[in-house]
Amino acid sequence: MGLSFDLVPFTKREIPPDARVYSHLPESFRERFIRICQPYITDRNVQNIYEEFFTEFDHDIEHFEVFKDGSIKSAVNSHREFIREGEDERVIDYIEYVLNYLAENVLKDETLTFDSRIRRAFREERVLFRLRPERRIIESQTSNRHGYSVANAPYHLEYLGNEPMVQADNDAQVLSGSSRWRDAINHYNQAWDYYQDGQFNSNIPEELAKSVESVAYTICKDEQEWVDDGAGLGRCLDEMKNQGLFEPNNELYPEAEKIFIGLKLSAQKAGGDKHRHEDVNQHYTLLLLHQTAAFISYVMNRYDEQYT
Secondary structure (H helix, E strand, C coil): CCCCCCCCCHHHHCCCCCCCCECCCCHHHHHHHHHHHHHHCCHHHHHHHHHHHHHHHCCCHHHHHHHCCCCHHHHHHHHHHHHHHCCHHHHHHHHHHHHHHHHHHCCHHHHHHHHHHHHHHHHHCCECEEEECCHHHHHHHCECCCECCCCCCCCEEEECCCHHHHHHHHHHHHHHHCHHHHHHHHHHHHHHHHHHCCCCCCHHHHHHHHHHHHHHHHHHHHHCCCCCCCCCHHHHHHHHHHCCCCCCCCCHHHHHHHHHHHHHHHHHHHCCCCCCCHHHHHHHHHHHHHHHHHHHHHHHHHHHHHHC
């Protein structure tokens, strides 16, 4: 006998959101890196880079064996295949090697253009890595004739975030399908859009603050009428605590106030300056995004558990 009702299976009921933030190298970034490098790398350069890298670092011998005939064509194919298919850590090693090889041997007067494209790719693809040295160092030490001397400060990558940051964003996106939370998630997503566009200024904390306010007001006024029209965030947080939404983690109540105050102060300090350099506060911007995602997803989930 079958079931007496229509059961919607887990695989159709719980569809994970498309990832929007990455602590690894997604396919889109790998393909973009290949395209960015293509105008600057001749077939002969690819052969030199690929052979020198694998000879010096002895990585992933199975990829190097594709290059066994030593031809330029197989080097080009192996170069692309390795970037597309290699393990993250090995490909990161290779990207660093390619960047430094190009800066030292090829780019010269195109260094700044190439540098901008690489940094933009990491940001727009929302890959949580940071390219060092900072852009201002590249700008100050680059000459049209000699390019940038990587021997002084080689190109290298550093982690900007980790898996908990990715998970916090995923948790927030899971809730975006509910019309109840749509306004809050829209503000949060707008903050990420500003990040993606490189607008490291007051726009991001302002949108995140609106996201926190929207969650609190949706719960306390639109859903439950616990507060009067126009109630501020502090009043909403008090009522959410009184109603047990922070239990058994009541320490989240003062943390929520700190997060919101931090967002407001960040917006004020930026002062609406739309030209703050990305190297000044990119790390802090990611911290704000992570804190906000973790807080709003927790509160929205707690509310749904108790009142839905």
